Each structure stands twice: as C-alpha cells, then as structure tokens.
Amino acid sequence: MSVQTSPLDHPWREPGKGRGLAEIVYRFYLLKLIVHKDLRVRYRGSILGMLWSYVKPAVQFVVFYFAVGEFLRMNDRVDNYAIYLFSGIVIVNFFTESFGNATRSIAGNYALVKKIYLPRELFPVSALWVAAIHFFPQLVVLIIGALLFGWAPTFLQLLAAVGALIILAIFCLGLGLLFGAINVLFRDAENLVDLFVMVATWASPVLYTWQQVFSVSEKNGGWLFPIYMLNPITPVVEVFHWAFWEPTIGATGESLPPNMAMWMGIATVVSLATLALGEYVFRRLDGRFAQEL
Template sequence: MVSPGHSAGLRDVVGSRFLLKLLVDKEIKVRYRGSVLGLLWSYVKPAVQFVVFYIALGIFLGLEQSERNPAGLPNYAIYLFSGIVLINFFTEALSNASRSIVTNGGLIKKIYLPRQLFPVSAIWVSGIHFLPQMVILVVACLLTGWTPSVLQLGTAVLGFLIVALLATGLGLIFGAVNVYFRDAENFVDMLLMVATWASPVLYAWTMVRDQLGQTALQIYLLNPLTIGVESFHFAFWMPTAEQTQGLPPSFLSVWVPIGLVVSILVVLLGQLLFSRLEGRFAQEL
C-alpha cells in the first residue's frame, strides 16, 4: 500500500509525460511574460558572460595563446564557450530545480500530482535554453575547422548526460530540503558560485596538476562537472586546436565511467531523500 501523498518516484514522471509538457510550457510562458526579448535571453546572457570572461582571462590574464604568450591555450574562445554552455545549463537547472517545489506550493496544496515533476520540469526548461547556446557553439566550431570524430561526439553526449543526471539528483535533494529549510536556497547559490571555478571552464586542468599535484588532480576529477566540461572540450575544442594539453590520464576509460556512476548515485540518493520528505510538502508549504 502506498501512503497518501507519496508517488512511485521518477517512474511516475515517465508515466506523466503530458503533465510534464504542461509544466514545461507553463514555466517558459511565466518566465518570459512581459519580456521584450523572450527566449533571446538564452543568447544574450551567455554572450555577455563569454565576452567578460574572454577579455578578463583570455586577454588581460594571458590565457589565450598568442605570439607574446605561446604557453596559453590555443583557440581559447572555443575552449571557454564550450565550458560555459554546459556549466550554464547546470547552474540554471539546479537553481530552478531547488526552488521548484516552493515556487509551485500553491499548486501542490490544491491537487495531487507526482511532485518529482516539478524539479524534472525545471531541468527540461534549462535544456531548452541550452539548445540555442549549443547551436552557437557548433556554428563557431565549424567556422574554425571543426571535424570531430564519432568518439568525440559520443563523449560529448555522455558528458551532457553526466551533468544532467547530477543536476537532477541535486535538484531532488535541495528541492525537497528547501521545503523544510529555506536556507537551502542560499547554500545552492554558494554551490553554484563555486561550480564555475571548481571545473576547468576558465582554465586548463593541467594547472590543477601543476600547482596542486597528482593527488589533488584525482580528487578534482571525481567532480562530475569536471568530467562533463572536459568531455565538451574533447568534442568541441580539441578538433579545432592544433596543439592542446591533451586529456587527463585514463579520462575516457576510467573517469567518464566514474563520472556517470557518481551522477547516477546522486540521482538515487536524491530520489530516496525526496520520497522520504514529500509526504509533508503540502503541510509545510
């Protein structure tokens, strides 16, 4: 017997695809209600972020390879943007998923529907915003001679899956905890502030190895975000750069599978915690 207010977990999301579509449509409409640019903000925000980071890090701090700085990263613009699009997906997905239950409190108190739909719909909305940025990235890569292999494209898909699963699992955890402790929102904000710098979005992974040593690099690679970002670099940046620093040792054979396993474990943990807490959502809200 299933207790009232409980669901079958993420399996109910699969069986409620129509409701999921309605929630995604609602989120898109509400977010851009009264907006002049609407979905174009999906292009504007990452573009501004890219320009700021590129000027500050690529030019001022010398991370872009040039005649005066041969030790920099070649084609740094592609390197930077390929990391930004993925980390932006993660930050938006987790931020919205962690607030999704509280934000939809009025609906949750009125009717019953699988509560996992709310964090999952937040992930899907972030995926919709991710697509226009990917289009820009692919076009930029093509203009710089992008000729990826099947292995590289497959690794990019796995990298995105790792990050999407991580965002889903953490979204379930913080979405549920936020109902009881609103401090969870502030914790997520701090976590997301660190996320960009805790993965090789703005700098090369070799800097971690050179400055902190091999042991620190192993710990650094346990972060699924690091695996996802480096997977995107492998797929989009490396085919456009004549000389690169290469992948971390055993990246494809060891670290990508580890990143996938870690993200799946986070989803399972998130589902377990969500199921334990969802019974009192309506009362707490």
C-alpha cells in the same frame, strides 16, 4: 453491459508512495504542461523572451574572454581560447540553471502543491527540461563558432559529448531532487545552492586548463588533482573540450587528462548515486510538502 465504478473503488495512494520518477512516463502530458507554464511565467512581460538564453551566455563569454583571455593572457596559452572557453561555459550554465531551478521548483509551485496532489517529481524534472531548452540554442552557437575554426569531430567525440551531457543531467536531477525537498523545510538551501553554482564555474576547467591544476597538485604532493577530478562536472567539461575545442586545433587526444575513462566512470557512478539519494530523500519528505508550504 458495462459496469460503472465509483472513484472509491480505486485505491488511493499517499503522497510519495507513487511510482517516483517513473511517473514521468505515466504523466508525460502533465510534465509538458508544467514546462509550458514555467516558460510562460518566466518570459511574461519580457520583450526579448527566449533571446535571453543567448544574451546571458554572450555577456558572460565577453566578460570572461577579456578578463581571463586578454588581461590574464590565457589567449597566449590556449589555442582558439574562445572555443575552449565557450564549450565550458555552456555546460556550466546548464548545470547552474538545472540545479538552481530544480531546488526552487517545489517551493516555487506551492500553489499547486497545496491545492492538489500530483507527482511532485515532475517539478524538478520540468526545471531540467527548461534548462535543456535554454542549453540547445547555446549549443548551436558553439557548433557554428567551432565550424568557423575548422571543427571536424569524429563520431566518437560526438558520442562522448552526448554521453557526458546525459551524465551531467542525471547529476543535476539528483541534486535538484535532494535540495528541492530540503528547501521546502529549510529555505537556507537556496542560499547554499547559490554558493555551489558560484563555485562551479571556478571549480571546473572552464577559464583555465587542467594542466594548471595538475602542475599545482604535483608541487603539493599530488593529492589535489584526484580530488579535483572527483567533481562530476570536471570530466564532463573536459569531454566537451575534447569534442568541440580539440578538433579545431588539430590535436589527437593530448587535451584529455590522464585516466579519463576512469574519471568518466566515477562521474557516472557519482551521478547515479546522487540521483538515488535525491529520489530517496524526496519521497521521504514528499508527504510533508503541502503542510510545510
């Protein structure tokens, strides 16, 4: 004989007192629904739809290629500059979309946040998922382009690229949780993030090479380059150059900065620390989201 239970028999949990990011596992179906909603809202009334994930990086690539490659003569300095440029662009685009969308994810879903309680971490994670959906078509284009230039990577290079992408995803999620929570209280966070993503393109070796930064640093006492490499995006971009661009020029590791293993280790630690800080702040402010929105 089964015993019926009342909803009051189940313990209630305060907002922000749940399992945190572990809710992704327990609420995975709900996460997929949110991702589907985000994609449907984004492309509602759009003629091109998902093709916009190709159009934006294509235009960005053409502008940078001619402005920097042709006019500033980077084509003469870097062999197969097109592959070098695009392998950096796809990574920076993933960062900017993940970070920007995750920051706006709570405020942008205010109707759901105010009506019902659900694990709010799902919103920044869904923003990261949507960015990944837009990233992989660009990655396919990069691979096709690299193959046309004779791309033949080693297994270690491919493994390093996957690891670098995971590290960047952790960093993006940490920043998204942190600024997504702060953005609920102070909408200035959105403008601050816009500045960050604008600087990200120029603060990473996408349009230029790390050797140029190293040369300037050496002329000024050598202090600039270590600071430059502390940015987790920088070693991630360099790993993507190593995995996708270097095999097209027949190099054997010359493209990597000195002590690359150390910089990747630091990037991993910074990313995990950012995730821990973002989750802590997010859960501390979670209970205020509904009333602030």
